Amino acid sequence: MKNIIKAQLYQISKMRVLRLVALGGASLCILIGLVEKLNGADALDEGYLMTASDYCTRCRGNTIFVVLFMSIVTAFICADDFADKTANHEILSGTLRWQSYFARAGLAVVISTLFGQLMIAASVVTYTLACGWGDTITVGTALARLLLTALPFMRLNCFFVLAAFIFKKTFWVPILAFVAQTVCGLLKVGGRSSYLTSIGTLNRVLHFEKWYTFGLRNGSRIIYEHAPDSRTVMLTIVSSIFFVVLYLAIGCSLYHGDDLN
Amino acid sequence: MEKFDITLIALGIVFSIGGMITAVHAEKIRSCKWRLYYLAPLLTGIICAAAGGFDICMISAYIGMIILLAGLFKPEKKVRMISSVTAAVLVITALPVCMFSGKYHYINYEQDFEKGFAKLKAHYVLSEDKEINWEELHDKYLPRFRSAATNNDAAENYTAWTQMCAQFNDLHVCFSADEEVVKEAEEKAAGNDFGLVIATLSDGRTVAIQTDDTLKSKGIHDGTEIISWNGKKPSEADKDSDYYYMKPFADIDNKRFYEGWFAAGTGGDTAEVVYIDDDGNEQAITLSSLGRPYIDRYKDAYNKVSDGLEAGHMSFTKLNDTTACLRIKMMKYDSASENKDDHSNMKNEIRDSVLQLKEEGIKDIIIDIRCNSGGSGDMVLNIAELFAPEGEHYYVTDAYWDKETQSYVKQQDGTYKTDGDIMYSGENILGDDGRIVLLVCDQSVSASDHLTHVLNDLDNVTVIGFTEPSGSAQGCSMLSLESGMMTYSSSLMLNRDGSIFIDSGTDMQSGNGVDIKVPFDEKAVNEIFAENNDYLMDYALEYLSNTD
Numbered sequence: 178m179k180n181i182i183k184a185q186l187y188q189i190s191k192m193r194v195l196r197l198v199a200l201g202g203a204s205l206c207i208l209i210g211l212v213e214k215l216n217g218a219d220a221l222d223e224g225y226l227m228t229a230s231d232y233c234t235r236c237r238g239n240t241i242f243v244v245l246f247m248s249i250v251t252a253f254i255c256a257d258d259f260a261d262k263t264a265n266h267e268i269l270s271g272t273l274r275w276q277s278y279f280a281r282a283g284l285a286v287v288i289s290t291l292f293g294q295l296m297i298a299a300s301v302v303t304y305t306l307a308c309g310w311g312d313t314i315t316v317g318t319a320l321a322r323l324l325l326t327a328l329p330f331m332r333l334n335c336f337f338v339l340a341a342f343i344f345k346k347t348f349w350v351p352i353l354a355f356v357a358q359t360v361c362g363l364l365k366v367g368g369r370s371s372y373l374t375s376i377g378t379l380n381r382v383l384h385f386e387k388w389y390t391f392g393l394r395n396g397s398r399i400i401y402e403h404a405p406d407s408r409t410v411m412l413t414i415v416s417s418i419f420f421v422v423l424y425l426a427i428g429c430s431l432y433h434g435d436d437l438n
Numbered sequence: 439m440e441k442f443d444i445t446l447i448a449l450g451i452v453f454s455i456g457g458m459i460t461a462v463h464a465e466k467i468r469s470c471k472w473r474l475y476y477l478a479p480l481l482t483g484i485i486c487a488a489a490g491g492f493d494i495c496m497i498s499a500y501i502g503m504i505i506l507l508a509g510l511f512k513p514e515k516k517v518r519m520i521s522s523v524t525a526a527v528l529v530i531t532a533l534p535v536c537m538f539s540g541k542y543h544y545i546n547y548e549q550d551f552e553k554g555f556a557k558l559k560a561h562y563v564l565s566e567d568k569e570i571n572w573e574e575l576h577d578k579y580l581p582r583f584r585s586a587a588t589n590n591d592a593a594e595n596y597t598a599w600t601q602m603c604a605q606f607n608d609l610h611v612c613f614s615a616d617e618e619v620v621k622e623a624e625e626k627a628a629g630n631d632f633g634l635v636i637a638t639l640s641d642g643r644t645v646a647i648q649t650d651d652t653l654k655s656k657g658i659h660d661g662t663e664i665i666s667w668n669g670k671k672p673s674e675a676d677k678d679s680d681y682y683y684m685k686p687f688a689d690i691d692n693k694r695f696y697e698g699w700f701a702a703g704t705g706g707d708t709a710e711v712v713y714i715d716d717d718g719n720e721q722a723i724t725l726s727s728l729g730r731p732y733i734d735r736y737k738d739a740y741n742k743v744s745d746g747l748e749a750g751h752m753s754f755t756k757l758n759d760t761t762a763c764l765r766i767k768m769m770k771y772d773s774a775s776e777n778k779d780d781h782s783n784m785k786n787e788i789r790d791s792v793l794q795l796k797e798e799g800i801k802d803i804i805i806d807i808r809c810n811s812g813g814s815g816d817m818v819l820n821i822a823e824l825f826a827p828e829g830e831h832y833y834v835t836d837a838y839w840d841k842e843t844q845s846y847v848k849q850q851d852g853t854y855k856t857d858g859d860i861m862y863s864g865e866n867i868l869g870d871d872g873r874i875v876l877l878v879c880d881q882s883v884s885a886s887d888h889l890t891h892v893l894n895d896l897d898n899v900t901v902i903g904f905t906e907p908s909g910s911a912q913g914c915s916m917l918s919l920e921s922g923m924m925t926y927s928s929s930l931m932l933n934r935d936g937s938i939f940i941d942s943g944t945d946m947q948s949g950n951g952v953d954i955k956v957p958f959d960e961k962a963v964n965e966i967f968a969e970n971n972d973y974l975m976d977y978a979l980e981y982l983s984n985t986d
Contacts, residue, residue: 343474373488373492374484388557389915389928390913392837392913392929393815393816395839395857395858430510431473434470435470436469436470
């Protein structure tokens with residue numbers, strides 16, 4: 178299994194598509210970080226200035242791109258080896274199926290999750306450099322929320338792993354990611370049901386409860402409640418672990434009995 | 439049942455039957471792809487549950503969809519057959535459970551209350567000034583919400599919220615729910631209709647109003663003095679009505695005006711009434727319920743006393759040769775005024791209309807803001823600018839918001855730190871001879887409280903009403919809960935000295951008043967209920983003509 182992971186890491190480092198994906202992701206993050214500056218967010222009147230901390234409170238809209246990029250990374254790590262029959266040769270040369278599966282799945286989940294978090298972090302850093310941090314929320318709050326996104330990201334990536342092992346074709350996984358996000362958007366998943374889907378959980382983690390105060394001369398101020406409540410944290414952890422285990426188990430079972438055709 | 443739950447149950451049955459067929463078929467045509475079939479129910483189940491909302495009554499259906507996964511992990515005919523049959527049974531079981539359980543799509547009112555109460559406690563801006571005892575309030579109302587949760591009673595939940603909100607003596611603290619729920623709760627709380635409403639006259643006597651024709655033969659008509667209701671003075675009998683505790687008043691004078699109004703719904707199927715007949719003799723009678731809810735009669739009476747001129751919002755109506763009425767039903771005008779606080783269209787239209795009316799001989803304007811539900815403070819500013827005499831005038835003072843502590847700053851003398859006065863320049867479009875009368879009622883709330891306060895400071899304005907305006911003028915926010923929507927005062931508005939603008943403290947005396955409090959007497963009762971006249975409007979016209 179160690180050798181497969183090493184081989185995968187080598188392959189990832191050499192794969193041109195993944196380099197392009199990384200480059201595309203980085204460019205997109207910088208663009209997202211800069212777009213408000215280019216729109217004049219830093220030139221507004223006092224009280225209306227848009228800063229990186231403001232951006233953090235509404236960055237969940239941008240996770241649609243992050244999820245798509247993660248699906249591409251997972252698809253290439255898990256499904257690309259079916260195209261050139263590398264996976265078949267691995268099995269024929271005596272590698273156990275579960276080793277072949279978990280080496281790819283584990284690596285894909287870790288790398289894609291890191292990639293997703295780095296994408297969000299990169300856009301926040303770019304925004305900070307362009308417009309300053311501001312005082313809407315603290316750095317610690319933003320960091321805590323960002324770290325918590327690792328759980329729904331992992332869950333989502335496990336789902337993509339399952340899809341990659343079912344379809345065995347890289348291009349189907351990003352298509353599925355797009356369809357899943359669209360369906361979740363259309364269904365307006367919320368409340369207690371948020372935790373049934375990874376996209377819903379992700380939205381929940383990045384949702385900042387807020388309230389307003391205002392004056393007649395000073396306009397309104399939005400006050401965000403920094404930390405997610407303990408119920409959200411607990412349900413995020415429990416639901417993510419449950420679905421990570423479920424998706425990986427289903428994927429492993431399917432791969433175990435697969436004729437690799 | 440919810441459509442997504444029905445879909446889930448229907449698909450669950452289809453998948454279960456399909457699972458059995460696939461189990462047999464997979465024995466004949468061997469392929470690992472058959473296993474994917476047993477994954478589909480799980481994914482379908484997740485989508486349906488996410489879309490329709492997770493519900494505990496559907497739990498057997500969810501388990502059924504998960505059990506079908508056994509066919510994926512163990513691709514054997516026997517396992518697949520057993521799991522499919524089990525899944526079918528479990529999925530079908532969800533149907534009667536949902537249909538007959540009182541907990542289907544159930545809202546936990548206790549949790550909902552805890553959430554709303556915590557937010558209210560954290561963000562209610564007049565907490566100190568009104569000396570709200572949060573612990574006491576929580577302990578008093580929690581059992582009510584617990585009971586509503588146990589009985590899954592939406593109306594009881596609404597009643598509990600409304601009664602708790604009324605304790606703040608702030609009309610900005612209120613709870614709204616579905617129309618049906620509100621109707622049910624109000625009907626239940628207000629009691630039975632016995633054919634009359636009891637109102638208190640300015641001299642303290644309590645009389646029948648909005649009287650049903652069936653009572654006339656018994657000697658009770660509009661204006662008949664009612665001595666007691668079920669052995670109690672009407673103001674005491676009020677306290678037997680649940681609806682009495684649902685009506686909020688910020689000002690004690692307004693509360694006193696409505697003494698007795700809640701009494702005539704109390705009692706069971708009959709009520710013992712003592713009244714003075716037309717010959718001046720005291721009579722006792724037992725009234726039977728008319729089998730209708732009292733709330734309808736109460737609201738009809740209330741509307742007759744309080745509602746404004748029946749005219750379009752922001753429209754001018756010529757009342758006589760020299761007077762016109764501007765009816766303002768809310769402090770919103772168009773999408774630009776509502777969304778961008780751009781009131782230029784409204785201002786231009788009012789200016790043009792007034793100038794046109796002046797050319798037609800109109801000298802005085804009655805601004806009718808009775809039952810005005812409030813809205814934008816900026817709109818108030820723009821209206822005041824039009825009618826105020828030329829020169830600088832003061833409106834209100836913004837409170838200083840401390841970004842560090844995320845709160846307003848209360849100083850040692852009990853006042854708040856201010857952050858600049860709001861001033862405006864008068865245009866005096868009506869001219870020096872023009873006079874303005876402002877008509878208000880106890881439901882002239884929020885921004886209409888502001889308008890009353892601002893115009894009341896001007897020499898050319900007279901404020902007239904049976905009662906004062908509501909006395910609730912802080913900026914408010916909304917909070918969405920599972921069972922409804924709560925609003926509360928969240929933004930401070932101050933006087934120049936840093937004291938609270940308009941809203942009352944523990945004394946229930948608001949900072950808003952009227953120049954002329956019109957007596958609610960026998961003449962008023964007769965004009966309103968017998969003649970169907972707008973007594974307050976007629977009074978204003980008479981006032982203008984007498985002071986010409």
